[in-house]
Amino acid sequence: MPRAHRVLGAxxxxxxxxxxxxxxxxxLTLPQQLVQxxxxxxxxxxxxGAPAGCHLIVLVVANEAVLRAHRDRLVAAGIPLVLFTxxxxxxxxxxxxxxxxxxxxxxxxxxxxxxKPVDAVPETxxx
Numbered sequence: 001m002p003r004a005h006r007v008l009g010a011x012x013x014x015x016x017x018x019x020x021x022x023x024x025x026x027x028l029t030l031p032q033q034l035v036q037x038x039x040x041x042x043x044x045x046x047x048x049g050a051p052a053g054c055h056l057i058v059l060v061v062a063n064e065a066v067l068r069a070h071r072d073r074l075v076a077a078g079i080p081l082v083l084f085t086x087x088x089x090x091x092x093x094x095x096x097x098x099x100x101x102x103x104x105x106x107x108x109x110x111x112x113x114x115x116k117p118v119d120a121v122p123e124t125x126x127x
Contacts, residue, residue, distance in 0.1 A: 036125035048099030
C-alpha cells in the first residue's frame with residue numbers, strides 16, 4: 001500500500017491521530033461537490049492547521065438547511081469549523097469542514113452517511 005507523502009513542517013499530533021470532517025450537500029452536482037469540499041477544507045486548513053497524518057472523512061447531507069442545522073449543532077458542541085458559502089451560488093452555504101479533531105470528537109458524526117459519487121444531482125447540458 002502506498003504511503004502518504006509527509007508535509008514538510010507538519011507536526012504530528014502527540015495525542016494520536018487527528019480527523020477533519022467535511023460535510024457536502026447532495027443537491028449539488030458532482031463537480032460542485034468536489035470544488036466546494038476543496039474550498040471548505042482549504043479554508044479549514046488555513047484557519048486551524050493540519051497536523052501530519054490527519055485523516056479526512058467526507059460526509060453527505062441533503063441540502064443547505066440540513067448543512068446549517070449540522071453547523072449549529074457542531075458549534076454548540078464546541079467543534080471548530082468553517083462554513084463555506086459560494087458567491088457564485090448566491091452566497092449559499094455549500095460545505096463545511098472542521099478543524100482537526102480527536103478520536104473523542106468523532107462521536108458528533110455518528111449516524112451520518114459517508115459521501116459517495118452517486119450522492120449528487122445530475123449535471124444538465126445546455127441544448
